[in-house]
Amino acid sequence: xxxxxxxxxxxxxxxxxxxxxALGLCPALAVTNSLDNAIGMSGAVIFVLxxxxxxxxxxxxxxxxxxxxxxxxxxxxxxxxxxSLTFEAYVPALYQSLGxxxxxxxxxxxxxxxxxxxxxRNRISLAVADALGMxxxxxxxxxxISSIRxxxxxxxxxxxxNTLFSIPVLNEHPISLFLLPAGAFLVIGLLxxxxxxxxxxxxx
Amino acid sequence: MTxxxxxxxxxxxxxxxxxxxxxGLCPFFGVSKKLSNxxxxxxxxxxxxxxxxxxIWPIHNYILVNLNAExxxxxxxxxxxxxxxxxxxxxxxxxxxxLYSAFGIYLALITTNCAVLGVTxxxxxxxxxxxxSLVSALGAGTGFALVLVIMSGIRERLDNxxxxxxxxxxxxxxxxxALLGLAFSGFSGMV
Numbered sequence: 001x002x003x004x005x006x007x008x009x010x011x012x013x014x015x016x017x018x019x020x021x022a023l024g025l026c027p028a029l030a031v032t033n034s035l036d037n038a039i040g041m042s043g044a045v046i047f048v049l050x051x052x053x054x055x056x057x058x059x060x061x062x063x064x065x066x067x068x069x070x071x072x073x074x075x076x077x078x079x080x081x082x083x084s085l086t087f088e089a090y091v092p093a094l095y096q097s098l099g100x101x102x103x104x105x106x107x108x109x110x111x112x113x114x115x116x117x118x119x120x121r122n123r124i125s126l127a128v129a130d131a132l133g134m135x136x137x138x139x140x141x142x143x144x145i146s147s148i149r150x151x152x153x154x155x156x157x158x159x160x161x162n163t164l165f166s167i168p169v170l171n172e173h174p175i176s177l178f179l180l181p182a183g184a185f186l187v188i189g190l191l192x193x194x195x196x197x198x199x200x201x202x203x204x
Numbered sequence: 205m206t207x208x209x210x211x212x213x214x215x216x217x218x219x220x221x222x223x224x225x226x227x228g229l230c231p232f233f234g235v236s237k238k239l240s241n242x243x244x245x246x247x248x249x250x251x252x253x254x255x256x257x258x259x260i261w262p263i264h265n266y267i268l269v270n271l272n273a274e275x276x277x278x279x280x281x282x283x284x285x286x287x288x289x290x291x292x293x294x295x296x297x298x299x300x301x302x303l304y305s306a307f308g309i310y311l312a313l314i315t316t317n318c319a320v321l322g323v324t325x326x327x328x329x330x331x332x333x334x335x336x337s338l339v340s341a342l343g344a345g346t347g348f349a350l351v352l353v354i355m356s357g358i359r360e361r362l363d364n365x366x367x368x369x370x371x372x373x374x375x376x377x378x379x380x381x382a383l384l385g386l387a388f389s390g391f392s393g394m395v
Contacts, residue, residue, distance in 0.1 A: 022233065022374060026318050030226040070286060077279040085275060100325045103278040107318040109230055181224050182385035189378025196370035 004129045011133030017110045018141035018188075019195055024110040028142050029184040030101050035159055038146035039139070040094040044087065044102060046135030048079045049111050050128065056119040057127035063120075072115040077106045110134060148187050153178035208339045211332075215343030218392055221319050222351045223385040228319030232352060233377055242356035246349025250342065252314050253323050255292065256285050257341035260324045261334050281324050289314055319348055354384065 017023045027045070031037040052075050063071050084102045087095040095102065105111065114134055119127040151157050155171030177183045221227040228249065235245045260281055268274050293311045297304045314320060323344045327337040358380050367376055 023230075025229040025233070026226045029229065070283075073282055073286060074279065077282050081275060081278050084278070100322060100329065103325055104227075104318050104322060106278055106282050107321050177386075180385070180389055181226065182382045182389060184226070185378045185382035185385055189375045189382060192378065193368075193370045193375035196375070197368075 004125060007126050007129040008133040011130065011135070011137040012140065013137070016137045016141055017134050018138060019192060021110075021113075023113055024108045024138065025188075026104065027101050027108060028138075028145065029181070029188065031098060032142050032146035032149055032184060032187075033153070033179050034097075034150050035143065035146045035157060036094070037097055038142040039159075040087070040091070041098060041101065042135070042139035042142055044080075044083045044098075044105060045108065045110070045138055046132070047083050048076060048105055049114060049135045050131040051079045052076045052111055052115055053119040053127040053131035054124060056115045057122060057124045060120045068120060069112075069116070072112060072120075073106070076111050076115070080105045110138060145184070145187055145191065148191075149178045149183055153183060208336065211336055211339045212343040212346075215323075215326075215340045216347035216350065217388065220347045220351060220388050220391075221322065221344050222348055223381065223388045225322065227322040228317050228348055231317060232355065232381075233374065236352055236356040236359055236377075239353065239356045239360060242352040243349070246345070246352045248311055249314060249317065249319060249348050250345025252285075252289060252292070252311070252317075253320050253341040253345045254338060256288055256320055256324055257327055257337045258334075259288060260284055261327065261332075261337045264328055277325075277328065281321060285320055285324070319344065351384065351388075355380065 011017065015021055018025065018028045024045075027041050031041040052072070055075050056072060059071070080103060083105075084095070087098070087102065114130060118130045122130070147157060151167070152170070152175050155169075155174040156163050156166035178187065215221075219225055222229065222232050231245055231249070236242050263280065263284060264274075264277065268277060268280065289311055293304075296311070323341050326344075327340055330336075330340075332340055355377075359377065362376060362380070371379075
């Protein structure tokens with residue numbers, strides 16, 4: 001039980017996939033222009049990460065070492081196809097706005113990285129804990145980035161169509177830089193420096 | 205048919221893969237510490253993108269479309285890219301060892317580079333024909349190489365700069381990327 005908790009918690013802060021390991025940066029920057037997109041993307045990543053970690057852990061004694069990477073990629077690609085067909089059918093608006101970043105989860109280094117470094121060496125309960133921890137860590141990071149970008153870039157923060165809050169002057173004159181690609185780099189760079197300054201993340 | 209030059213400039217500058225579409229960020233931050241490595245990586249990626257587009261276009265249009273199996277495209281694309289990279293690595297190693305030692309080690313990393321899968325997905329979603337796909341792959345690769353070289357030039361200088369401890373390394377690289385991205389946004393609307 002203690003191991004289970006340890007593997008779960010490590011993904012949240014200590015080895016957060018985005019801020020600490022700098023993995024899976026492409027989706028973290030590309031879909032964080034709104035909170036909705038970030039949550040949708042994180043949901044897809046958590047699903048794929050969980051399923052692939054479970055399957056890789058179950059198959060770990062059966063897969064020959066030499067073909068393990070291609071096997072992992074096929075497993076991951078299958079789950080990505082499942083989630084993108086599901087999104088296309090039930091949440092078409094989200095599917096449209098995530099665009100090519102949904103199929104690109106296949107090459108997200110977090111998922112292949114966890115399959116290779118963790119799930120292929122550990123039993124299934126730990127692999128589940130690891131996937132949930134890393135997935136929620138990813139969600140936490142993308143939600144922080146997207147909340148900042150959406151608030152500054154459009155003056156208000158909306159969640160599934162409901163406006164959570166709106167900043168009086170800023171919503172008439174939003175700083176649209178933050179919705180541009182450059183804003184994504186700016187926000188994540190400053191957040192990283194901030195987390196290091198306050199000691200949440202160690203300097204490398 | 206769209207003007208090939210427009211596609212090339214569009215992929216290389218306006219929709220630059222790294223700075224606008226955020227594809228291939230891992231090598232962008234990982235391999236951009238030295239100018240010579242950056243150039244090799246950029247060339248290797250361009251090469252793989254071109255080859256992958258050339259192979260995937262017929263597979264998509266003659267096999268997947270005919271079988272009504274476009275939903276399998278993600279699985280098929282990644283398998284094709286992985287196989288292609290392996291074959292290319294073997295061929296280059298056997299035929300041209302100088303070339304292999306120049307960018308052989310980067311080839312293995314390229315399989316999981318989202319820029320390569322990205323360019324094939326963009327080609328499909330834009331409905332490009334064969335020639336247009338090749339031009340767009342060349343454009344995307346050139347744009348990637350260009351930004352990687354610019355970035356590594358800046359980072360070589362940054363090593364000598366006096367920075368606050370918490371800004372060193374990755375954070376300042378992100379800020380440089382932000383400024384580069386701002387510069388590249390000046391290209392939008394050019395075509």
